[in-house]
Amino acid sequence: MRILVLDSIHGGKVLADHLSAHGHSCDLVDVYRQADGISSDLARTRSYDLITAPFHLDPDYPLFRDLKTPVISHHAMVRWLLGAVRAFPVIEITGKQGKSTTAAALASIMPGPGLLHTSAGLVRYPSRDIIGQYSITPASLLPVCNDYVEGGWLIAEISLGFCGIGTLGILTSFLDYPVANGKRSALAIKTEQTHLMNQVLIPEGVSLRHDGCVPVSDLVVVSGTRASYRYGEISGSFTNPLLLLPGYKTPLMLAAGAALLLGIDPVRLSEFSALPGRMEVRYEDGSVIVDNSNSGTCFQTTCDAYLYGREIAGEGPVTLIIGQDCASVCENFPTEEIISAISEISPAYVIVIPGDERIMKDEIIRYCAQNGISCILSDSCEDGQSRAKTLQTPLILVSVKRWK
Template sequence: MRILVLDTIHGGAELAAALRGAGHEVDEVDVYRGRAGTPIEEALVRTYDLVTAPVHLDPDHPLLAEHGPAISHHEMVQRVLGERLPHPFIEITGARGKTTTAHALASLLPGPGILHTSTGTYRYPERELLWKKSITPASLIPAVREAERVGGWLVAEESLGVSGAGDVAVLTSPDDYPVAAGKKSAIAEKCRLVGRAAKAVLSPGIELPGGVRADSIVTFEGGRCRYAGFGVAGTFKNPLCTLAGYRTPLALAAATACVLGIDPSPLAAFAALPGRMAARREGDLLILDNANSGTNMATTVEAARYARELSGGCPLTLVIGEEAHAVCEGFSAENIRRTVAAVNPAATVYVGEGHEAPTLEAGLALARKMTPAGAVVLAVKTWR
């Protein structure tokens, strides 16, 4: 089959390589920079049996107008994976909470397995870091093959949707934003793709065809979580349940475990992840680290509240911004301004292009100098 793969910089090059390995004739086009693969002008005059494009590509791109309609990279990955799949295989997508949900769920699954997230890809139960890659659809391919090799499960975090090859799909948040040159809704694309999951779809309260709402299984009372569903029932207590940034991921992990027939009570011992409300002390200074790819106004306000609670109301320095537009769902200047106003810190360090600190590390170094005692909240949108 002659296949056209659009967008080499968001996993398209890896997807093209996998398709060639499967025996197809493939052209790949760098639609954003024009630096790699087949030039757009050449691809326009060739003929193809199938075209695949990321969900975030402008639907009016000339190559789609000429050769479309296209299937998404997610759907093409499902074709590449075929029937050789690990079980259970859980795919997780959403604007917020993906990584925490994935780590929480992986901590519950027995035996060998693979956890594939934006923080890295790990082999369980050793929790050995295998590699660090993106969470584009194509990055799922080596994770699936490794899970198959070890004869275990796979929990995979994916951006802007899921492949549909998994047994269960988890949508972590209803947050929406425009994609594809503003012509598509991110949540609509995610809902369309998670609806293709083989067994079940979990969501934090979104009504989806054939879906299971986590709040129909899990409830919270302060730091205590109660769960009952699919023949599994019980409780666990964890102070993270009082934090909005953890409550939903823990609910989703617990509900997914129930769907799989696994008791989620070990989540009582689940600890905060680096960059996700993790607190540490450096002498008289409390550092509350909430710098991650999902950082936004809501999570920053929650982080500041938590830091003030832990520090006894000490003066707070906020390190905030976006590292070089490294994340698809950005942290706009207006949202940053509104967030600073809502937090009302004693001091603020801005991070990003054109600011005093170009990186998260530089921002933290400045904050340490400004705040010898008290609290520092890291709220920089960045890949960790």
């Protein structure tokens, strides 16, 4: 077939290379920079059997109208390239928040060899060696699956929905945000994609119209630091202080529920510890540093990090490092959430990382000035932390939205 692949920088180039290797004739258009492949003007003069585009592309992108060619998503194209559902366990994980934590927690108790694919890297288990670094666009599943070991498992974090190659789907959050130039709902896309999965595990307190939907609260109940679970012939409990943190409670519940659905006792989740950038605690130069810098950083996780840090560091001045380290096609850290977090925490110092032009740094500076808070601009999360250490406050909160 003659196929046009749109968006080279969010998995399109990987898709085009794999399609070409399978004997298809491909053109690739870089819809944002016009730097790779062919121009949209040249593509407009050609005919194609199929177009593949990511969900986050504006539905009114001119080539859709001008070419009048059938369009499928990058997710669907990956499913087609990988073929039928594989015999080995594949767990697909999507959602606005909690993907990486849920994936890592589940991987930590999976038996035998396997692969964990998240925004932190591709990790081989049980050795936990990092063997690659890929984005979580659906196209990344193509090179990831090349590292599959016979008899092993795959846990994959995927942006904006399911590809439909998995044994089990986990939707970690029902939080929403606009995509596709503000014209589509990310949550609507993800819930629509659940029909591709035979079984979908969802968080407590929400519902989903799906015959294979399993609310995690049917399997796991949390009280304080203890999680009790029961499914089929497996029952028991585990304790973990991370269950007190909202950012860990739901992922640990989902990991335990997924394990039960896979026939695995989740008791070893008692040994799971905080991940780098996800409430990781460090002690440096006389300060407690709580690192909450990850792709899911938002107002709520910032407040959670503050309460967690107060439990450890006690009273005293706080330095808050907040913002975003680079631009994002989809969700960002909204200015109003940043200001709300500053208002909630009332830090002595604020260090702003304005890595996305949508962050209105002047509004943040103005708010801090009006409320007697010292405000500093910094170019990076690393530079912000270096500056924070010189301020010598007992508690430093690092709450920068970043794609590490």
